[in-house]
Amino acid sequence: MTHPEHPIDTPPRPASPVHGxxxxxxxxxxxxxxxxxxxxxxxxxxxxxxxxxxxxxxxxxxxxxxxxxxxxxxxxxxxxxxxxxxxxxxxxxxxxxxxxxxxxxxxxxxxxxxxxxxxxxxxxxxxxxxxxxxxxxxxxxxxxxxxxxxxxxxxxxxxxxxxxxxxxxxxxxxxxxxxxxxxxxxxxxxxxxxxxxxxxxxxxxxxxxxxxxxxxxxxxxxxxxxxxxxxxxxxxxxxxxxxxxxxxxxxxxxxxxxxxKTLHLRAREATTNATAVALALEASPHVLAVNYPGLASHKHRAIALKQHRHGMGGGMLSFRIRGGHEAAERFCQHTKIFTLAESLGGVESLVEVPSAMTHGGIPREQREAAGVFDDLVRVSCGIEDKDDLRADVLQALEKAVVGGIVKNGVNGNGTA
Ligand SMILES: Cc1ncc(COP(=O)(O)O)c(C=O)c1O
Incomplete structure (x- = not known):
């Protein structure tokens, strides 16, 4: 681990592989x-x-x-x-x-x-x-x-x-x-x-x-x-x-x-939150499919159990919403805690629609061959409280799929 040109690595209590x-x-x-x-x-x-x-x-x-x-x-x-x-x-x-x-x-x-x-x-x-x-x-x-x-x-x-x-x-x-x-x-x-x-x-x-x-x-x-x-x-x-x-x-x-220095704490909390959100989505009639490697239903769960610490699913998931691209966009406009934004992995929870945002540059045919359909929503769970995140997702689903009413402006962060 020592940099050959900079061999001095002498923390007072040197870290070593025996440490967690x-x-x-x-x-x-x-x-x-x-x-x-x-x-x-x-x-x-x-x-x-x-x-x-x-x-x-x-x-x-x-x-x-x-x-x-x-x-x-x-x-x-x-x-x-x-x-x-x-x-x-x-x-x-x-x-x-x-x-x-x-x-x-x-x-x-x-x-x-x-x-x-x-x-x-x-x-x-x-x-x-x-x-x-x-x-x-x-x-x-x-x-x-x-x-x-x-x-x-x-x-x-x-x-x-x-x-x-x-x-x-x-x-x-x-x-x-x-x-x-x-x-x-x-x-x-x-x-x-x-x-x-x-x-x-x-x-x-x-x-x-x-x-x-x-x-x-x-x-x-x-x-x-x-x-x-x-x-x-x-x-x-x-x-x-x-x-x-x-x-x-x-x-x-x-x-x-x-x-x-706090990665272990944040990664554990994000996994707890993503698991709660994934289970809620999986049980919802407004959702076509959930992609989360922490779920028993995930097609590659066996790989997660082999490759991930304690089979953890991480903080990221995606799901296909009923109602196509418009419902996906409405969902992201109706969340109150999840912010509509690109990126992931921060302490705050985010949502986005990959087909129109992060993956918009990939030709549709190639995108859909890889499972990136217009109705796919990507979710990055942060470290807020899991009950709040689950409730936020469920209320946004209800509004996006059943209500179909879009509130004014962009994301409703006022209550977050
Ligand atoms: C999986 C993955 N790899 C690489 C990158 C590129 O990283 P950066 O935005 O820091 O250039 C991103 C950015 O979103 C990413 O999600």
């Missing part, structure tokens, strides 16, 4: 200040660091794009939580994706699950192609993987749970085929966070996060991270991190690190 998640979340990468004793690290805003002679910096830092104390500490914390030797932070989840794709030579081929985050799909189809990397999408990776692999295939991209249909992929099943062909497996773990799932433990080579979501958890930082074990990956990706320069500010790294 909560202890690591609070202490990994959190040294006390050796001069003042400050328990919380200072925000190191300096962009440059003094040298005593040419090429001899006073400490371990030279220039903040290449590395800085707050980013280093955040990276150490994420590495500990994802059971990785290394982690690299980026200015967004999309920048982490771009960095990984940029590490492939022109002419490389990638296989990806179909219902990836819309921005990942956009990068794969519109940006990667421009530098000679071709991506093939599959709705059923475990079944198709062997026949999709070409001699030029270098990477397999998994989102599990997928966005927004919450399908699960058996990481171990894909990785064992991929590794026979020397292909790397990347897992976007944004939807679950390292508290619920650690993809590297199931055979993935790289785990990525939009830190913007659960890791930061307070909807006030845009950031990304990639974690992995292979030193060769560290060489390649840290070179690109510096060369491309899509790095987070020291302040954002500090904020995200603060958010990460």
């Amino acid at each position: 998640f909560g202890t690591l979340a609070v202490h990994a990468g959190s040294p006390h200040d050796p001069v003042t004793g400050a328990v919380i690290e200072a925000i190191s805003l300096s962009t440059t660091f003094a040298q005593t002679a040419v090429g001899k910096p006073v400490g371990q830092y030279e220039y903040s794009r290449s590395s800085n104390p707050n980013r280093d500490n955040f990276e150490k914390a994420v590495a500990a939580l994802e059971h990785a030797r290394y982690a690299l932070a980026f200015s967004s989840g999309s920048a982490a994706t771009a960095n990984i794709l940029q590490s492939l030579a022109g002419g490389s081929h990638v296989v990806s699950v179909s219902d990836v985050y819309g921005g990942t799909h956009r990068y794969f189809t519109k940006v990667a192609l421009a530098h000679g990397v071709q991506v093939t999408f599959s709705p059923s990776l475990e079944l198709d993987i062997a026949e999709l692999i070409r001699p030029t295939t270098k990477l397999i991209w998994i989102e599990t749970p997928s966005n927004p249909t919450l399908s699960l992929v058996d990481i171990r099943a894909v990785a064992s085929v991929a590794h026979q062909h020397g292909i790397l497996v990347v897992v976007d773990n944004t939807f679950l966070s390292p508290y619920v799932q650690n993809p590297l433990d199931h055979g993935a080579d790289i785990v990525v996060h939009s830190v913007t979501k659960y890791i930061n958890g307070h909807s006030d930082v845009v950031m990304g991270v990639a974690a992995f074990n292979a030193p060769e990956l560290f060489e390649k990706l840290s070179f690109l991190q510096n060369a491309i320069g899509a790095v987070p500010s020291a302040f954002d790294a500090w904020l995200a690190h603060r958010g990460l």
Whole structure:
């Protein structure tokens, strides 16, 4: 876990694999200040660091794009939580994706699950192609993987749970085929966070996060991270991190690190809330189908039991509402606690309609093949009280499906 160029990692009570998640979340990468004793690290805003002679910096830092104390500490914390030797932070989840794709030579081929985050799909189809990397999408990776692999295939991209249909992929099943062909497996773990799932433990080579979501958890930082074990990956990706320069500010790294310290508490509460909401939706006559990996009825529940901590379902779910797209939109306008907004993983609960919002850029045919129908509503459960969230969903369903009356303006947050 030690950064080879910055070997000093000496928190007074060093975190180690023998410690539980909560202890690591609070202490990994959190040294006390050796001069003042400050328990919380200072925000190191300096962009440059003094040298005593040419090429001899006073400490371990030279220039903040290449590395800085707050980013280093955040990276150490994420590495500990994802059971990785290394982690690299980026200015967004999309920048982490771009960095990984940029590490492939022109002419490389990638296989990806179909219902990836819309921005990942956009990068794969519109940006990667421009530098000679071709991506093939599959709705059923475990079944198709062997026949999709070409001699030029270098990477397999998994989102599990997928966005927004919450399908699960058996990481171990894909990785064992991929590794026979020397292909790397990347897992976007944004939807679950390292508290619920650690993809590297199931055979993935790289785990990525939009830190913007659960890791930061307070909807006030845009950031990304990639974690992995292979030193060769560290060489390649840290070179690109510096060369491309899509790095987070020291302040954002500090904020995200603060958010990460309560990830275990927030992830547990979000799962409790999402379970209550999913059960209420499943029992409602106004709902066609519920996608939530914590439900016994979920088509991939067996994978959740194998891959997720205690089979937890996480805070995200989606459902198909009766009444089509209009009912989906009405539902989002009638919630009082859930805010109609993109994004997820914050302390506050959100709802959105993927076909018109996060996944609007994906052609309808491809979208629907992946289960993203016009009547699908995506829900991010925050950490409010579960009874309030359940009641809010039920009253909004009633109004959207039976009442069909839309109140004025956008979302009714007045009572939230
Ligand atoms: C699953 C997933 N991966 C990646 C991203 C991209 O992250 P960012 O918005 O931080 O660039 C998102 C953003 O919504 C996401 O939901």
